[in-house]
Amino acid sequence: MVKAGVDGVLKAVKKVRGGVKVDHHKNTAEMEVVRIPTPSKVVIPMQQHIGAPCDPVVKVGDEVAVGQLIGDTDKFVSAPIHASVSGKVTAVGDVKLPNGVMSKAVTIESDGEMRLWDGIEPPKVETKEDFIKAVRASGLVGLGGAGFPTHIKLNFPADKNIDTLVINAAECEPYITVDYRECMENSWDILSSVYTLKEILGFKNVVIAAEDNKPEAFKILKNIADHKDDIDDSVKLMILESKYPQGAEKMMVQSATGRRVPPGKLPADVGCVVMNVASVAFIARYLKTGKPLVSRSLTVDGSAIANPKNVRVPVGTNIGEIIDFCGGFKTEPAKIITGGPMMGLAIVGTDLPVLKQNNAILAFSKDDAVLKPETDCIRCGRCAIACPMSLMPTNIVRAAKAKDADSLKQLGITVCMECGSCAFACPAGKPLVQHMRLAKAILREEGNK
Amino acid sequence: MVDGKKLVVSASPHLRTKDTTRGIMLDVIIALIPALIAAVILFGPRVLAVTATTVATAVLSEFLARKVMKRHNTIGDLSAVVTGLILAFNLPVSIPLWMAAIGSFFAIVVVKQMFGGIGQNFANPAIVARIVLLLSFGQAMGNWTAPLSWKTDAVSTATPLAIIGGESTEALPSLLDMFLGVRGGCLGETCSVALIIGGIYLMARKVISYKIPVAFIGTVAVIMLIAGKFDLEFVAYELMGGGLLLGAFFMATDYSTSPIKSNAKIVFGIGCGLLTCVIRLFASLPEGVSFAILIMNLLVPHIEKIMAPKPFGTVKEKKTKAGEAK
Numbered sequence: 001m002v003k004a005g006v007d008g009v010l011k012a013v014k015k016v017r018g019g020v021k022v023d024h025h026k027n028t029a030e031m032e033v034v035r036i037p038t039p040s041k042v043v044i045p046m047q048q049h050i051g052a053p054c055d056p057v058v059k060v061g062d063e064v065a066v067g068q069l070i071g072d073t074d075k076f077v078s079a080p081i082h083a084s085v086s087g088k089v090t091a092v093g094d095v096k097l098p099n100g101v102m103s104k105a106v107t108i109e110s111d112g113e114m115r116l117w118d119g120i121e122p123p124k125v126e127t128k129e130d131f132i133k134a135v136r137a138s139g140l141v142g143l144g145g146a147g148f149p150t151h152i153k154l155n156f157p158a159d160k161n162i163d164t165l166v167i168n169a170a171e172c173e174p175y176i177t178v179d180y181r182e183c184m185e186n187s188w189d190i191l192s193s194v195y196t197l198k199e200i201l202g203f204k205n206v207v208i209a210a211e212d213n214k215p216e217a218f219k220i221l222k223n224i225a226d227h228k229d230d231i232d233d234s235v236k237l238m239i240l241e242s243k244y245p246q247g248a249e250k251m252m253v254q255s256a257t258g259r260r261v262p263p264g265k266l267p268a269d270v271g272c273v274v275m276n277v278a279s280v281a282f283i284a285r286y287l288k289t290g291k292p293l294v295s296r297s298l299t300v301d302g303s304a305i306a307n308p309k310n311v312r313v314p315v316g317t318n319i320g321e322i323i324d325f326c327g328g329f330k331t332e333p334a335k336i337i338t339g340g341p342m343m344g345l346a347i348v349g350t351d352l353p354v355l356k357q358n359n360a361i362l363a364f365s366k367d368d369a370v371l372k373p374e375t376d377c378i379r380c381g382r383c384a385i386a387c388p389m390s391l392m393p394t395n396i397v398r399a400a401k402a403k404d405a406d407s408l409k410q411l412g413i414t415v416c417m418e419c420g421s422c423a424f425a426c427p428a429g430k431p432l433v434q435h436m437r438l439a440k441a442i443l444r445e446e447g448n449k
Numbered sequence: 450m451v452d453g454k455k456l457v458v459s460a461s462p463h464l465r466t467k468d469t470t471r472g473i474m475l476d477v478i479i480a481l482i483p484a485l486i487a488a489v490i491l492f493g494p495r496v497l498a499v500t501a502t503t504v505a506t507a508v509l510s511e512f513l514a515r516k517v518m519k520r521h522n523t524i525g526d527l528s529a530v531v532t533g534l535i536l537a538f539n540l541p542v543s544i545p546l547w548m549a550a551i552g553s554f555f556a557i558v559v560v561k562q563m564f565g566g567i568g569q570n571f572a573n574p575a576i577v578a579r580i581v582l583l584l585s586f587g588q589a590m591g592n593w594t595a596p597l598s599w600k601t602d603a604v605s606t607a608t609p610l611a612i613i614g615g616e617s618t619e620a621l622p623s624l625l626d627m628f629l630g631v632r633g634g635c636l637g638e639t640c641s642v643a644l645i646i647g648g649i650y651l652m653a654r655k656v657i658s659y660k661i662p663v664a665f666i667g668t669v670a671v672i673m674l675i676a677g678k679f680d681l682e683f684v685a686y687e688l689m690g691g692g693l694l695l696g697a698f699f700m701a702t703d704y705s706t707s708p709i710k711s712n713a714k715i716v717f718g719i720g721c722g723l724l725t726c727v728i729r730l731f732a733s734l735p736e737g738v739s740f741a742i743l744i745m746n747l748l749v750p751h752i753e754k755i756m757a758p759k760p761f762g763t764v765k766e767k768k769t770k771a772g773e774a775k
Contacts, residue, residue, distance in 0.1 A: 022464060174464065250761065262762040334457050341463040348458055362463075369457045375470050375526060378568040381709030382468075389761035392709065412760025420462030427468040434460040 009222065010207065010238035012255035018388040019243040020421045022342065024213055025174045025301070033181050033297045033310040036325045038112050042085050042316030043095055043353040044070065047103040049141040050148045051077030056106050062089045065117035067292050070106050079149040079356075080139045083108055084294040084314035086115035098338050098347045098355070105353070108316070122290040131200045138286040139293040139356070144168060144179075144247070144276030145339055147357030150283075153275070154201060156268050163204040165197060166256045166267075169221065169277040170211050170240060170247030173340025176360045178297040181310050182278045183210075183217040189281035191224045194235060196287065197280070203273075206235040207256040211242040244342060245419040249274045251388055263415045278359075293356055300326045302362035304333040313354055319361055320350035335369035337362045342420045372429040383422035383432055389415045393422040393432045400439035405446035413439045470567070474527035476656045480647035481534050481699065487630050487640035492542040493599030496636050502546045504533030506553035514562040528567050532556050535575040535699055538637020539692065539739070540582070543592045543603070551585075552578040572746040573706045576739045583739075593633035606633035610690040610735040613683075624682065627689040638692040648698030657702040660714040661721075665697040668722025676730055693725065696738035706746040713756040720745045720752075 047053040054071030058064060064083040071081035083106075091107035123134035136151035156162050167190075171179040183190065198206055208221050218239065225237040240246045240255055250261045252274045259270040267274050282293060294315055301308040306327030313322055319338070323329065337344040338358045354361075383393035391412055399407035416436045423432035488496045511529040515522050523529075533553055540549055556574035564570045583590045595606035607617035609632050622632040630640025638644075651657045670684055677683035687693070692700075701707060701721050708717050721741045728737025 020466075260762040262764060263760060265762070332455070334455070335459075335463065336456060337463055341461075343461050344463065345461070346456070346458040346463065348456060364463070369463075371459060371463075371465055372469065376523065376567050376569075378470050378473070378528070379704045379709065380473065381704065384709045384758075390758045391760055392758065394709065410757075412763065415760045415762065418461070424462050424464055425466055425468075427466065427470050427473055429465060429469070431460050433462065437460070 008226070008233075008236065009218075010236050010256075012238065012240055013258035014254050015241075016243065016246060016251045016255060016388055017390065018386050018421060019245060020386050020424050021242075022174050022244045022424065024242065026177050026180070026213070027175070028299050028301055028308050028310050029177045029180055029214075031177075031181075031308070031310050033178070033185060033312050035312045036317070036322060038085060038110055038114055039314060039317045039321055040112075041090075041107060041109050041318070042314055043105050043107050043318070044081060044084060044316035045095060045097055045103040045105040045353060045355065046071045046081060047097065047101070048081065048147060048315070048356040049079045050146065051075065051079070051152075053103060054078060054081050056092045056104060058083075058089050058092070058106060060089055060092055063087070064089060064108060065115045066294055067120045068117040070108075071104075077149060077152055079141050079151070080137065080292075081106075082139055082292040082294050083117070084316050085110040086113050087111040095353070098345050098352050100348075105316075116291070120290045122288060123286070125200070125287060128200055134287065135283065137292065138282070140279060140282055140286070141293070141356050142276055143278040143282065143296065143357060143359065145343065145357055145359055147355070150275070150279055153268075153273060154197075156273070160268050160271070162201075162268060162271050162273055164257055164272045165201070165203040165206045166252045166272055166274045167194065167206065167208040167277055167280050168247055168249075168252050168274055169214075169217065170209055170252070171214075172211060172242070172244045172247040173342050173344075173360075174244075175301045175362055176299045176340050178299050178310055178359055179277050180214055180217050181297060182281050183214075183220050186281045186285075187220045187224065189284035190221075190277060191227060193280045193284035194224060195227075195229050196284065198235070201273075204234060207238050208235070208277075209238040209240055209252055209256060211240050211246055213242040244424075245388060245417075245421060248388065248417055248419055250417070263412060296354070296356060296358070298322065298354065298358060299360040300362075301360070302337075302364045303368050304329045304331050304363040304365045306330040315356055316353045318350070319347070319352050319354060322354065322361060323350060323363065329363060331365040333363040333369075334366040335364045337364075342424065343418065374430055375428045377428050377430060380427060382425040382427065383430075386421040386425040388419065388421060389417065391416060391422075393436065396439050397430070397432065397435045400435055400442055403442055405443055408439050408443050413443060416440070470526045470528070473656055474531050476651065476654050477531050477699070478527065478534065480650045480656075481531075481538070481637070483643035483646045484538065484637050484640055484695070485534070487643040488538070488542075488636045491596040491630050491639060492594060492636050493603075495542050495599070496537075498546060499540060499542060499544060499549050499636065500534060500537040502549045503537040503540070503553040504530055506550040507533030507536070507557050510554045510557040511562065514558050515566070518562065520566070523566060526567060529557055532561070532574050535637075535695075536578050538695055538699075539575060539579040539635050541590060541592050541634075542594050542599075542636045544582075544586075544589050548582060548586050548589055552582045555581055568705050570705050571749075572743055573700055573703045576700055576743050576746075579739055580743065595633060596631045596639065608633045608690070608735065609686055610729065613686060613690070614735045616735065621686070624685055624689075627686065632690075634690075635692060635695075638695040641689045641694055644694040644698055648694070651698065651702075657698070658711065658714060660711055661702050661707060661718040662697040664715045664718025665701055665721045665725075666693065668719045669693060669725055672722070672726040676726070687729070691729070691736040692738040696725075696742055697721070700738075701742050701745070706749060708749055708753050708756070710753070710756065710758055713752050716752055716756065717745055717749065720748065
């Protein structure tokens with residue numbers, strides 16, 4: 001099934017169609033992740049994952065320590081939330097998240113000590129059930145940006161015939177280098193996790209996938225793939241052409257196995273689990289220490305940032321404070337994004353907390369922030385060529401304008417993952433992703449009727 | 450803290466290609482320049498007068514049409530310039546300038562703007578204009594000036610395809626002359642080498658894909674090879690004669706009036722080639738490229754509907770049913 005290339009390094013079984021070539025801007029690749037000074041205050045939202053929000057389990061005035069549970073829920077799709085600094089809870093109330101949605105949040109005033117919670121101890125993991133329970137308790141969500149609770153992803157029923165674990169180190173978004181840093185700095189964690197996951201969850205194959213613009217990371221990942229523990233040679237490194245969106249989940253599954261995830265289905269439906277490399281490394285650290293997900297690495301970059309850096313920050317740290325740590329702005333920022341420039345979210349100000357799944361803060365000066373003016377569609381078809389999902393964005397726009405739900409369904413709008421390749425490629429400067437979202441909303445409305 | 454009011458908030462992606470409509474049209478104009486230079490050498494300075502007339506009329510018509518329709522001005526995208534240039538290339542050098550102007554006005558106002566402007570027209574404006582002129586002013590549109598005769602006395606000649614079709618007893622130009630454009634015909638269609646250079650430029654710049662030109666020209670080559678009983682010389686005349694190269698590289702590849710997806714592009718190209726051959730071999734016209742492209746333009750929505758791409762991961766219904774039965 002998996003084709004071995006030169007020196008046991010895999011090439012994509014089936015290449016990703018479409019996509020776009022974007023400038024990499026991996027300016028921070030060689031910058032080690034540095035810890036920011038303990039923030040004076042963190043605001044920790046109860047919704048930092050796909051699924052149900054948590055309910056705060058602490059109240060104003062409580063003393064908390066790093067790693068202490070502060071939010072949890074009985075709902076199935078969710079992930080618990082932990083205190084990221086030690087100190088006193090000063091507020092439990094609503095805050096606006098970067099995407100504009102309101103969420104309950106716990107504000108903790110830090111005592112500056114970063115004292116670990118007494119209850120922290122390495123989990124005892126003997127069975128698969130123990131392992132899933134431990135992953136849930138760690139509060140881990142997909143660190144690549146989507147924020148899907150990892151314990152749900154890994155808790156697949158045995159009859160799904162899951163045989164392949166794909167570890168995503170593609171990091172195809174421009175600017176972001178934290179996954180690369182994870183490979184360079186925490187390779188032992190990745191190594192240990194790979195073999196734990198394989199053993200406990202019973203994967204037949206593990207494919208570690210990276211883009212060909214990270215030769216240094218290859219050497220390290222290759223060592224992991226070639227490690228002596230890999231007795232049956234089932235762990236392989238796969239090198240992919242640098243092309244956006246190679247790192248998208250469905251694209252990863254196709255590259256690694258040649259299988260295509262049908263519309264509305266998950267990688268698990270074709271026997272695969274895809275995990276971000278930072279999530280993988282975190283699992284090893286958690287199993288060793290029992291310290292839940294309370295901090296994460298971020299790339300801070302962009303033309304308006306004075307000193308671009310890779311930083312490790314407590315979850316809930318104020319974005320403005322992080323930018324100040326990176327020297328503040330060297331020019332007036334005109335756009336600030338959380339996440340990468342292709343799929344990231346433009347935010348309305350810097351007074352917002354960092355979430356578990358944020359992997360970058362990018363600030364751009366006016367020249368890079370103002371998009372070119374929109375002109376008429378000339379039907380050049382570049383959007384359709386760029387679409388990795390074989391959609392016809394230009395036709396979807398037409399159908400959406402006509403509010404034609406039947407056509408939208410036929411055009412397959414639901415498989416659109418909003419990667420932004422179409423809008424990137426459009427010479428007419430059409431905000432195509434916005435149109436795609438509108439089209440999905442029309443379909444949802446139709447479904448609600 | 451940054452004041453939120455000063456920040457741009459827009460939907461992702463936050464990066465865009467530097468390509469613009471204007472840039473694409475500029476590339477097409479650049480690609481047409483070798484053929485324009487060749488036309489001036491072959492047919493004299495009047496080429497420039499005809500071209501200037503069609504381009505100026507096209508731009509002015511677009512400007513006025515948008516004004517009257519109270520829509521934003523689009524002459525800056527240069528697409529009207531391209532239409533004007535291509536129409537000029539489809540006219541004989543001797544055409545009265547007022548006729549050229551009428552053609553250009555018709556192309557822009559009736560064919561392009563009345564259907565909604567750039568990207569919305571169902572047929573290639575320059576082709577429809579050419580056909581309208583052909584039907585309205587048959588004589589002027591069939592008056593071919595002999596190449597390189599402008600310096601002395603402009604004499605008329607017949608086109609190579611008319612000679613092959615037996616409508617004239619003049620001697621055929623040599624294949625080298627065909628390649629260089631030293632033959633009768635529309636002012637921009639004769640110089641094969643210049644058109645090929647332009648076409649390659651467009652493909653190298655990724656403005657057009659090779660699929661339509663290759664399918665179009667390839668189909669004509671194969672059919673003519675069979676029709677001419679494997680006479681390679683005959684095939685060469687057919688490929689370089691008439692407006693095949695101009696049509697295949699510059700007119701059939703028009704974005705608005707050709708399919709978007711690659712496999713549909715190939716079908717479209719083969720269709721153009723097939724119709725061109727049918728017209729050339731069986732109809733009373735010596736030349737069929739314009740009509741072939743026009744008919745295929747009209748079929749584009751149907752081709753696209755039949756050949757609509759399957760969204761990623763979609764399996765054919767039959768297969769799923771069979772799978773479930775198991």
